[in-house]
Amino acid sequence: MAIVRMSEFYGYVLNEDLPAVLDGLQAFNAITLKDIAAQAQAPFAAGKTDYDFERNRYQQEHIQHVLKSMERFEKQQRKTKKSLKQSFQVMHMSYETLQQRSKSIDIEYLLETYGEDYDTKASAIENFKVSKPWVHSRMELDKLIELSQSRAIIGTVSSANASPFMKELSRYRMVYAMETPIEDGIIVVIRCLESDRGALEILCEQYDVEARSAKSLQIIDAHKTMDRILNDLISKRKGMDDRYESMGYYQEELKIYYEYLRQEEFRYQKVSQFLQSQHVTILAGWVESEEAEELEQVLAKATNGVFHFSAEACDLSERDVPIKLRNKRLFRPFELITNMYSKPRYNELDPTPLLTVFYAVFFGMMLADIGYGLLMAVGCFLALKLIQMKQSTRQMISFLLILSVPTILWGIIYGSFFGGLIPMRGLLDIQRDFNLVMVISLAFGVLHLFFGLALKGYLYFIRKEYAAILYDVVFWYLALIGAIILISMMFTDLLKAWQGIGLVLMVIGMAGIVLTNGRSAKTIPGKAASGLYSLYGITNYVGDIVSYTRLMALGLAGASIGMAFNMIVTMLSALGWYGVLFGAAVFAIGHGFNVFISGLSAYVHSARLTYVEFFGKFYQGGGAPFTNFRAASTYIEIGDKT
Amino acid sequence: MNFLLSSGGLIFAVLGMTLTVVFPGIGSAKGVGMVGEAASGLVIDEPDKFGKSLILQLLPASQGLYGFVIAIMILGNLRPDLSLQQGLFILVACLPMMIVGYPSAVAQARISTAGITILRRNEEQMTKTIIYTVMVETYALLAFVTSIIILNTVVF
Numbered sequence: 194m195a196i197v198r199m200s201e202f203y204g205y206v207l208n209e210d211l212p213a214v215l216d217g218l219q220a221f222n223a224i225t226l227k228d229i230a231a232q233a234q235a236p237f238a239a240g241k242t243d244y245d246f247e248r249n250r251y252q253q254e255h256i257q258h259v260l261k262s263m264e265r266f267e268k269q270q271r272k273t274k275k276s277l278k279q280s281f282q283v284m285h286m287s288y289e290t291l292q293q294r295s296k297s298i299d300i301e302y303l304l305e306t307y308g309e310d311y312d313t314k315a316s317a318i319e320n321f322k323v324s325k326p327w328v329h330s331r332m333e334l335d336k337l338i339e340l341s342q343s344r345a346i347i348g349t350v351s352s353a354n355a356s357p358f359m360k361e362l363s364r365y366r367m368v369y370a371m372e373t374p375i376e377d378g379i380i381v382v383i384r385c386l387e388s389d390r391g392a393l394e395i396l397c398e399q400y401d402v403e404a405r406s407a408k409s410l411q412i413i414d415a416h417k418t419m420d421r422i423l424n425d426l427i428s429k430r431k432g433m434d435d436r437y438e439s440m441g442y443y444q445e446e447l448k449i450y451y452e453y454l455r456q457e458e459f460r461y462q463k464v465s466q467f468l469q470s471q472h473v474t475i476l477a478g479w480v481e482s483e484e485a486e487e488l489e490q491v492l493a494k495a496t497n498g499v500f501h502f503s504a505e506a507c508d509l510s511e512r513d514v515p516i517k518l519r520n521k522r523l524f525r526p527f528e529l530i531t532n533m534y535s536k537p538r539y540n541e542l543d544p545t546p547l548l549t550v551f552y553a554v555f556f557g558m559m560l561a562d563i564g565y566g567l568l569m570a571v572g573c574f575l576a577l578k579l580i581q582m583k584q585s586t587r588q589m590i591s592f593l594l595i596l597s598v599p600t601i602l603w604g605i606i607y608g609s610f611f612g613g614l615i616p617m618r619g620l621l622d623i624q625r626d627f628n629l630v631m632v633i634s635l636a637f638g639v640l641h642l643f644f645g646l647a648l649k650g651y652l653y654f655i656r657k658e659y660a661a662i663l664y665d666v667v668f669w670y671l672a673l674i675g676a677i678i679l680i681s682m683m684f685t686d687l688l689k690a691w692q693g694i695g696l697v698l699m700v701i702g703m704a705g706i707v708l709t710n711g712r713s714a715k716t717i718p719g720k721a722a723s724g725l726y727s728l729y730g731i732t733n734y735v736g737d738i739v740s741y742t743r744l745m746a747l748g749l750a751g752a753s754i755g756m757a758f759n760m761i762v763t764m765l766s767a768l769g770w771y772g773v774l775f776g777a778a779v780f781a782i783g784h785g786f787n788v789f790i791s792g793l794s795a796y797v798h799s800a801r802l803t804y805v806e807f808f809g810k811f812y813q814g815g816g817a818p819f820t821n822f823r824a825a826s827t828y829i830e831i832g833d834k835t
Numbered sequence: 836m837n838f839l840l841s842s843g844g845l846i847f848a849v850l851g852m853t854l855t856v857v858f859p860g861i862g863s864a865k866g867v868g869m870v871g872e873a874a875s876g877l878v879i880d881e882p883d884k885f886g887k888s889l890i891l892q893l894l895p896a897s898q899g900l901y902g903f904v905i906a907i908m909i910l911g912n913l914r915p916d917l918s919l920q921q922g923l924f925i926l927v928a929c930l931p932m933m934i935v936g937y938p939s940a941v942a943q944a945r946i947s948t949a950g951i952t953i954l955r956r957n958e959e960q961m962t963k964t965i966i967y968t969v970m971v972e973t974y975a976l977l978a979f980v981t982s983i984i985i986l987n988t989v990v991f
Contacts, residue, residue, distance in 0.1 A: 533962070624987060743973070746980040750901075753983050757904040760911070790897050794976070797969040 195543045197517040197819075200482040201227070202504040203475065210496040211242075211474050215460040217495035220288050221488060222821045225515040226478040228466040240467035240474060249458045252300060255308045256451045260828075263307075263444060266437040281576075283583050284448070287832040288456075288823075295453035298446050307436060307443065318418045323371040324363070327426065332367070334430050339386055340369055341423045346383040346393065347410065348402040355379045358400040365389055371419055373412070380410055382419060448828040456831075459824035479515050479819070482506050507539065514539040516816035524549050526592035534804050535814030540656075544812050547648060548803050551641050555802055557599025558634075559747040559795035561623070562755065564611035565788050566601035569593055583830055607748070611784055612755020623745075623752050631745040638741030639677065641802070642734065645810030646670065652811060664712070668705035673734060675699025703728055737806045743798050751791035758783035844917030851926035851933075852909045855982070859902035859936025859975075866895030866944030873951040884954055887961060891947045891954065894968045898940040901979040905932050908986055928985035935978035943971040 202224075206214050218224060230239035286294075326332060326340075350358050355378055362370060362383070369384040381402070385393050397404075407416040429436075468475040480488050485504040492500050507514045516536040518528050520543070527549045537543055560566070573594035577587065604610065608619020623630055650666035653659070678695030681688050688695070711724030758779065765776035808814070823831060874888035909925055917925075950964030 627984060627987075746977060749980050749983060750976050753908070753979075754900065754904050757907040760907055786900070789893070790900075793965070794969055794972065797966050798973075800966070801970075 195519070196537060196539065196541075197519050198482045199479045199507045199514050199517075199539075199819075200485045200504040201477070201479055201507055201514075202485060202488065202502065203477050204492055205501040206474050206476070206492065206496050207499055208469065208472055208474050210499065211464070213495040214474075214476075214492060215463075216292075217491045219456060219460050219822050220292075221491045222288070222823055223484060224478050224480045224488065224822050225819050226463055226466055226476065226822065227513075229468055229475070229477045230466050233468055236470040237468040237475065238470075240464040240469040242461050242464040244457075244461040244464075246458060246461070249454050252304065253451060253454050253458075255304050256447050256454070259304070259307045260444065260447055260451075262433075263437055263440060266434065281580050281582050281586065283581060284445075284829045285581060285832055286449070286829050291449060291453060291456075291829070291831060294446075295450050298450050300450050303443055303447060303450075307440060307447075318371060318415050318422075321371040321373045321415055321419075323419070323422075324368070325422075326367050326369055334427070336367065336386065337423065337427050337430065340367070340384050341420070341427060343384050343387065343390070345407075345416070346385070346397065346402075346404070347381070347407055347412075347416070348397065348404045349375065349378050349380050349410070350400060350402050351378040354400040354402075358396070358402070361396055361400075362393075365393065368393075369419075369423065371415070373415070380405075380412060382407075382412070382416060384419075384423075452826050452829050452831065455824045455826065460822070463822075479507070480504065481517070509540040511539060513817060515819040517819035518543050518545060520545050523595065526588050526595060527552065529588060529592055530800055530803060532818075533800070534808065534812075536816040536818050537812070537814055538816045541813060541816075542648065542652065542811075544808065547644075548807065551637075551644070551807065552799050552803055553596060553599045554637070555744060555799040556596045556795045557601075557603040558637075558744045559798060560600045560751060560788075560791055561603035561607045561748050562609045562611065562751070563601050563604035564609075564614065564784075565792070566597045566604055568788065569597035569600065569792075573597065603748075607752065609752055609755070612752060612757075612759050612787070614759055623749050624756075627745055627749055630748065631742055634741045634744035635738055637744065638738045638802075638806070641741070641807055642737055642810060643670070643673075645807045649811035664705070664709035668702045668709065670702070671698045672702025672706060672728075672731065675702055676731070703731075737809070740806055741802065743802075747791070747794050747798060751787060751794075754787045754791070755784065758787065840919055843919040844922030845913065845915060847919070847922035848909060848913060848917055848925040851922075851929035852906045852913075855902045855909075855929040855933045855936075856899075856906045857902075858933050859898040859940065862937035862940030863896050863899030866898075866940040866947070867892055869941075869944045870895065870947040870951065873948045877951055877955050881955070884958070887954055887958070888951060890965070891950045891961075891968075894947050894965070894972070895940045895944040897972060898936040898943075898975045901975060902932055902936050905929060905979070905982050905986070908983065912986070924989065925986070928982055930982075931978035931985075932975075932982040935975055939971055939975040939978075943968050943975075946971065 204214075233239050327337065358381075359372065359379075362368060362381075365385065367386050367389060370381060372379050372381045383393065407413050464474075466476075482504075488504070489502045492502055516539065518531065518536070520528060524546045527545050530548060530552060531537070531543070531545045557566075573590045576582070576590050577594065582590070606620045607623050608617045608621075609623075610617060621630060646666055646669060650662045653661045653666070675695045675698035678688050678691050679699065682692060706728045707721070707724040709724070710727035711720040711722065714720045714723045761783070762776040762780045765772040765779060768775075870888075870892040874892055877888055878885050909929075912921075912925065946964060946968045950961060950968065953964050954961050
């Protein structure tokens with residue numbers, strides 16, 4: 194129930210073990226690496242790897258392209274839309290399974306079959322350097338056909354002219370060409386679109402291209418291969434729909450391989466954050482203190498024992514420790530709210546369990562309807578049970594599921610079921626007793642702010658700044674309590690007996706604030722001035738407390754809208770059977786809209802009260818998040834170690 | 836003059852009722868239109884984001900609804916023998932929603948339109964725009980609640 198304690202680790206491994214180490218670390222997952230490349234000193238330098246990132250990205254792009262075309266094709270075929278369930282459903286797979294399955298996938302074959310323009314290693318022409326326009330940008334089928342039907346320009350260029358000629362040639366994007374060096378220059382074979390032919394012929398004149406035939410140059414085989422590659426591509430394009438039809442199972446394989454490529458790319462990218470000498474790589478990062486030993490074993494296994502590992506618990510005052518929150522199940526969904534603001538610093542409190550209760554109460558008070566609450570509860574419960582969703586979606590849904598409880602409870606208090614569909618007596622009628630509800634809102638506000646102030650005191654306590662508790666917390670309590678007693682006299686005589694005490698408390702508190710809160714200033718007049726200025730901060734409290742009236746306002750708004758729709762429904766249903774039918778539609782759409790708008794408002798305004806009013810009292814935030822050693826996945830949710 | 840005294844009550848009440856639908860309604864229509872226009876540009880390239888853009892588009896729609904709800908609530912108070920004073924009271928009760936509805940819907944729509952750009956570039960951050968947008972809505976909501984409170988306090 195708090196911020197997880199971290200240890201900073203250093204690992205020394207042999208360069209040749211690095212791939213195995215990276216693989217092991219990625220399976221282990223729960224580490225955040227530290228970028229130590231900037232500290233490089235001879236003989237160490239920033240880490241390098243000869244991993245082929247370009248090939249990886251090229252394959253990624255093509256897999257994505259195939260999957261997208263496949264999706265488009267499926268849409269055309271079925272004409273029906275995906276069901277709601279399907280669009281939220283995600284595939285789950287453990288990291289180990291992903292690795293294993295991707296090893297048995299023949300990606301070259303798959304991409305050659307299904308990738309429209311995939312350039313396999315196999316489609317090279319011996320001794321020739323080929324430039325294929327369709328590799329770089331998408332070409333329409335009719336352009337490809339035009340290319341294949343065009344007359345090839347075959348010729349030789351002298352050595353002097355060769356490189357400027359090829360440079361000029363590369364400016365034409367739709368040119369299919371190949372070249373090979375000969376004794377005194379190069380042979381070029383060019384196929385181009387009719388629209389480019391004129392310009393190209395001038396270019397050939399310019400660089401003295403000597404026109405020859407394939408036969409005389411003895412490149413007939415290569416020339417045929419060149420044509421075959423293009424023709425294969427065309428027939429593949431033409432038969433694409435048939436191919437997609439047969440794809441089925443391979444779609445999953447492609448997704449798996451895509452995720453595999455992403456992970457592989459990710460782990461090799463991180464190498465640049467390491468330090469490397471000729472033989473040794475140093476890597477550094479953070480791991481949960483409890484898992485440090487486990488991490489050591491991972492390294493031991495990956496290096497066959499040839500390594501050095503050290504881990505040391507992080508000091509509270511360290512700034513750059515990555516933050517991971519771990520809360521009890523009930524509180525965990527509320528980490529959403531904390532994360533949206535900012536993670537805590539390592540020496541702060543995790544505010545999640547502290548904000549949960551108030552957040553839930555506020556949310557319930559603003560939506561406050563039994564019907565809406567039940568709707569949320571049933572919907573979220575079913576979604577959680579029936580659909581395998583992404584982790585983040587799951588968290589959001591369980592968040593809403595928890596919030597449905599206070600919504601129902603407040604609905605009972607206000608006696609509201611779908612905006613008063615079933616008349617029932619609650620404890621309060623928000624339409625009539627809104628003044629009372631407003632006072633209750635303000636009382637919640639005072640409670641919330643005082644709780645925030647208490648937490649500020651607690652933080653001082655754990656940092657052992659005991660005097661500050663008196664200065665910044667106790668004095669404020671006195672001033673505020675005194676002021677509240679005095680202000681309440683303007684509306685009610687309830688606290689009249691306490692008037693004297695209230696005055697004394699306020700004066701002590703305010704004097705204390707003026708005397709102590711300017712203590713950071715250097716000169717005496719400076720201290721006095723900034724002490725007075727701090728006291729001026731009491732106006733902020735007025736603003737803060739008034740801000741809680743929104744609890745009443747939003748509750749009333751939601752209730753009124755719901756009631757208005759019910760009025761319309763009643764009017765309509767008096768018109769006979771078609772009125773009833775129409776009324777049912779108005780009921781569903783109207784209340785649907787109200788749940789959406791009121792729910793959204795309740796979500797946002799509860800968050801606002803938490804961030805501005807509550808966090809303003811004690812919370813700073815600004816901690817860096819703990820990021821796992823894995824790339825974010827697209828198609829498949831990759832499970833943690835079990 | 837006599838006519839004003841005898842039927843003025845009803846006329847002013849209905850005037851309040853209609854105008855409180857008209858102005859916020861214009862605002863919402865304009866706002867929803869603006870966002871819809873921006874969203875269509877997005878959906879051409881990325882049809883999958885339709886659902887999310889719909890949420891953004893719906894946000895400035897609430898002002899029109901608030902005006903409409905007030906009109907419905909006035910409906911319960913309408914009687915042919917409303918006095919001039921009562922009629923004017925209802926008209927004045929409508930003023931907050933009538934006035935605040937239009938500009939707040941348009942302001943909200945501007946943020947939503949910006950949100951469409953965010954949706955295009957960085958989908959994850961869209962929730963934050965929604966929060967900005969709902970902040971504007973607060974004021975429409977306060978106007979709405981004020982109108983409702985005034986209408987509820989005095990019972991004819």
